[in-house]
Amino acid sequence: MDTAKAPVGDVPAPAATSRRAPRVLRVREHTVEIVSDSGEGAQKCGQIFGAVSAKMGNGVWTVEIIPAEIQPPARTPPGGSGNRVRIGVGPVTNGGDEANLVVAFNEQVLLGRHRLHAIADDAVILLDDVWSRHDDAEVRRQWEAGLLELGSKAYRIVPVPLEEESQKLVENPRKGKNMFALGVLCWIYGRDLDRAREQIAHQFRGKKDATAQNVALLDAGHAWADAHLDLRVDVPATPTDAAMVVTNGNEAIGMGAMAAGMSLCAMYPITPATSVSHYLGEAFDRAGGLLHQAEDEIAAAGVAIGASYAGRTAFTITSGPGLALKTEFLGLAVMTETPLVLVDVQRGGPSTGLPTKVEQSDLLAAMFGQPGDAPKVVLAPATIEECFHVMVTARRIAESFRVPVLVLSDANLATGVQPWPRPTPDAAWQAEPPELTAVAEGTKPYDWDGRLGLSRRVAPGTPGGMHTVTGLSHDERSKVAYDAETHARGCTMRSRKLAVLQQTLVPPTVVGPASGDLLVVGWGSTKGAIEEAADRARAEGLSVATLHLRFLSPLEPGLTEVFRRYRRVMTVEINYSDAPDDPFVTEENRRRGQLSMLLRSATLVDVDCWTLVRGEPLRPGQVLAAMRRRAQTGGGA
Amino acid sequence: MPSDPAAVAAALAAVAPAFSAWRSAVAATAEEVRGLLARQAAGDGAAAALGSFAAGRIDVGRFVGLAVRRAPADPAAAEAMRRAAAVLSALAGAPAGEQCVVRVAAGTSMRDAVHDAWRRLGRAFGAAHAVGLVQQGRAATEAEEGLVRGLAPGLWTRRERRVAPPLVVDVAGADLDVGALLAGLDGGAKVVLLVSGPCAPAPLVRLVTPGTFVLQTSDPAELAVLSKVAGPAVAALVPEDAAAFVHEPARGPTLSTRLVLRRVPKGAGRGPVGPWSAAQQAEELAQLVALGATDVPALASVPGVPAVDDPAGRVATWLLGAVDWKDLG
C-alpha cells in the first residue's frame, strides 16, 4: 500500500493546499455504502467497487440498497438507491452491521440510511455539499435541517464536490457522479485503477464513448481525492491462486441450472426471481437451453411439467405470489410423480408484499401449500455458491425420486454479490434422465417398490409403455380408481419416498460447542450473519453453537438428539413471529417462526425463535444481541 | 476441376438447416447413449451426479443403494454401447464441411463416392439401431458391429430418412450420375451437386418426381431456397450452357404448375459428355421441355424468370434443330 504522500517542502501542489498527510487506517474489514437518488448510478459504482475488491483478493459481500418505489422522487429519505459493500481480509459471508464509510450524493438519501440505523456512529461520510449552495431556498433549508439531524451522531462529514467536479466532464448533473465517486473510493481504499478501468469497460461493453467518459470521471475522482482527502483505509487483500467467480445468487442459480444439464426454464417475470431469467435470456441458448416466458406462473409451471413429463427435468422460477399460483400444478407433479425443479426466490409477503426485499416466509407454503397430502422435497441454499450447486442436486433428486423439488432462495442471496470458488463442472451433472430407455410391453407406469415407494418413470416416446397419467387417484397402471385401498396406497407410496430420502441424509454438523447453553438453528441466506454472530458470542465467552439446515423436507436426520444437548434451542429467521411479551400473546397462541414450528413438531423439543421482518438481511449485531439475551437469561425475547 | 470454394460455401449454407437437424439428432442420441452407459456405472458416478451440494449431506452409498436403479452390467453390452457412443459423438462433432462434402475424383464413380458417404453417415442410424439391439438384450452380435461400420441408405427407415444428412457433391460434368442419388433421395434428404466442366444440358430431369424438389441453376445464390424445403430436395449448380429449371412440389397439384423452365440452352448436346451420348442428352432435354412446356403462363408469372412466349411446338422445333444427329448411329 502506498502510504502518506506528504507535500514536499513549502510548495505543495496547488490543489493540495488544505490537506494534511493522509492517515492510513488499517482494518480487517470495512463496510462502505454508496447512496444516491434513483437513476444516479450509485449501484453501478458499488458493483464495480465490489468486483474490483474481489479481483484484488478481498472477501466481498455486496447488498443492494433499493428505494421503496420504482421512480422515487429525488432527494427523499426513502428514495435512496445504491449499494453496501463489505470488504474483508478473509471471506465475508454477509452484509455486516453498520457502514463505516458512506458516500452520499445528497443529504436526504443519507438521512434515509441514518434513520434505518445503517451507519456506524463514528462513520466517515463523504457528502456532496452542492445543495448547501442551491438556488432554491427550500433545498438550502432541507440541507440545514438534515445536517442538524445528522448531528445527533458523531459522524465525520467530509464535503465532496461530486456534482461540481463531474460536471466539468459531463453535462447532465445526474450522470457521472457515480464514476467520480468510484475514483474517490478507489483512492481511499487503494484499489487498483487499472482493474477499475477494466471493470468499467466490462460494464459498458460495446459503448466506447461511455467507457472513455466514465474512465475519465474515475481518474478525475481519484485525482481529486489524492489532492484533498486525508484518510485512507487499508483492508489488506490476500490474493489467492484459487480460481474464483463473482456473481449474485440469481446468476449462480442460472449457471447452476445449466451445469445441471437442464434445458428448459419456464417462468413469468416476478421480482426478485426475474434476474435469473435475465441471466438465462442471455446465456441459456448458447448452451442449447430454452427460456420460455409464459403467459403467467400457472402456465410456466404447466410448461415445465409438460417438458419434464416428456423428457429432461425442466425448472420454473418464481417468488411468493407466483408460488401461490403454481400450487395446483405442484400438486399435480406430486400426484403424477413428475420430476420438476421449482425455485422460489422469496420476498416479503403476504400478497404482493415487499417485492424487492428479503423474507423467509414461504417455507411453510412451500411445504404444505398444496391441498391434499403433497409430499415433496424442499432445499435451501445458504450461500451464493450453494445457489449454483443446489440445482444439480435438485435435478438429481427430482429424477431419482420422481418428485418435485423446491429450492428456496431469497432476495438477499438473489442480489448479494460475492466471489466464490469457481466450480469444476462434472459431465455426470449433465447426464440424461434415467428413465428414457425402452421398457417391456405392459410395464406399469407406477410400479411402486412397496418398501421404497419408488418406481421407474415411463416417459412418452418409450415403445410399449403407453398409458395416461392423471391427477386423479390412480393405481399402479395409472388407472383412475377411487376405492379406499388404491387411494391409501398411493398416498403411502408418495410419502414413503421422503422417508427413504431422509434415510440417505447425513446428520447436520454443528458449528461450535457440541453441547451448551444455546443452539441457534437457521436456514437459507442467514447463515453468514448467524455464524458471524455466534463467533462473536463465543468470543464473549457465551456457549453458543449453530446449525444450518439445507434440507427442510425431508428434515435432516438426528435433530432431536442434537437439540437435547443444549439448554435452549432457538431458530433465527427472517419471517414473522409474535414476541412472547406482545399483548394478548400467550405461550399457547403465540405464532412462531416457520422453521421453529416445523422443528417443534418434528422433534417435540421446545424450540424457541427470534425473527425479524424488516425486509432487510439480518445484521450479525442484531443476531448477537438476541443470542446474548437467550444464552444468558434463558428466556424472553 | 474442383468447384470454387465460394460455391461450396453457398451449398453448405443451403443445407445448413438440414445439417443442423441431422447433427442435433445425432448429438441427442449420443447424449442418450452416454446416459445409458453412465447408468451402467451408476454406482461410481452417483456421487458426482448428485453434485457438490450433496457432498457431506447425502450418504451416496445409501442413496445409490436405495434410489438409483442400475442397469445390469454386461461387459459385451457396455462395449457395444461404447462403440455406438463413439461413432455418434464423432459424427456429432464433425462440421458439415468435413462430413457432407463428397469430392468425386475425375474419372471415378460418383455412385461409389456418394454411397460411401451415405454409408459412412448412416453409421449414426446404425449405431442407434445397435443400441436398440443391446437394450433388447441382443448385444454384440455380428449384425450390431456391421451396423456401426456403415449403413446404406437403402436400409434407413422412414423416420431416419426424415433427418437424413445432406450431401454436397463436387463432381465433373463428365462423371455426373444422378441415378446414384435415387437410393437416398427421399424423407428430408438434401443434395447439392456442384458440377464443373462440360455437362449434359438437363441431367436432373430424371429426378423430377412429385414429392422431390429439383433445382438446376447456374446461380449459386439460388441454392439458398433449399434451406426452406421440407421434403427431399436436390439442386445442381451447372455451367451456363445447361438448362435452368426448378420443380417445386409445393407449387401445385399438377406437374405443369410445379415445373418452371427458366432457360433452355441452345447449342447444348453437340457431343458426348462422359458416358452420355448426345442423343441421351437431347432426350433429357426434350423430356424437360415436354414436362414443363405445357403451362407456359405459369412461367411468365414467376418474377425474375424471362417470359417464354413461344408455345411448346416452337421449342420442339428449335430442339430438333439444335441437336447434333451425328452421334445417333
Place this chain on the structure above:
Amino acid sequence: MSGDGCSLLGCGVEDEDRPHDMSEYAGAAARWCPGCGDHAVLTSVQRLLAEERLAPESTVFVSGIGCSSRFPHYLRTYGFHGLHGRALPVATGVKLERPDFDVFVVMGDGDCCSIGAGHWLHATRYNMDLTVLLLDNAIYGLTKDQTSPTTPQGFATKTQPKGSWLPPLNPLTTALGVTNASFVAQTAEWVPAHLYETLKAAYHHDGFSFVRILQRCPVWTPTIFQKAVKDSTSVEVLVHDEGVPAADLGRAFPNRIVHDPRDLHAARRLAEDTSRIRLGLLYRDPSAPRYEETRALPKHTAEERMRVLEAELDRYAV
C-alpha cells in the same frame, strides 16, 4: 415429423410394425354416457390415428378436466390428464421438449373458454404444432349442469336456473381474433364424415389447429343441438378447394357457402353471424410462424454444454 434434436433411438423400428387398425389405438372402454357426442369424436380420432399410422409411443394426448378430458384414457397412446383448464401449457411443454411428437389437446368448453381462456389465447399466439379439439357441449358436464361460457343465453342450468344471464362467448370469433391464429375450424360430432375430414386437415396443418366440435350432451343439454341435428338445412357447410372436403355431404346438407379459408375477414364475418351453424374450415394460414421453430435451438452434446458453461464461468471469473 422429426424436430430438431430428437434422439434417433427408436427411429430404427420400421413403420411396418405399426398398428394400422383402429382397434389397436383403443385404450380402456369409454365411460361416457350412452349417446354422448364424445364417443363419435373418439371414433373419429381413432380412425385418424390408424389412417395416419401414428406411432402410439410418440403420440401424446393432453387434456384438462371434464367429461371430454377423459379422452386420453380411451386411447392406447401416451396421455396426460392434467388440471382443469391447463391442458395447453402442459401440451406446450411436451411439444417444446419433444417437437417430434404428435401432440393433441382435448378440452371442454369450461376447460378451454372459461378457466383456461388465458392459456387458449396465448397458445393460439404461440402457434405450436398442436391439434386442439374443443368438445363444446355448452355446459359443464362432469360437474353436472352448470352454465358454461358457451351456454346459450336463457338456457337454464343448476347454477342459473332462470336461464344463463349472459350472451354466450363465441369461441370462433375469439380464436380468429387472436394474433397469429393459423387454423380455425368448426365441425359437429353428428356429422362424422365432416368431423373426420376436419380432424385430418387439423392434424396436417403445421401449427395450432383449433377445432371447435359441437358436441351433444344428452344428459344436460339435449335440446341445444336438436334442431341442427334434425333439420340439416339449419346448417351451412363451408366449401372451397382449400377447405375441408365436403363433397359427400351434398345431399344431407344442401346449404353451402363458398368460403376461401385464406380470407381472414370473411372468416370473421362468417363466425360472427351465429344465426346458423356453420361447419367447415374458417381460416388457415400455413405461413404463420410457429413458436417451436422460432425458438428452436440445436441440441448440444454434454461436452458442448460444458464448454459453454466454462465460457460463462470465465465471464464471471476474477
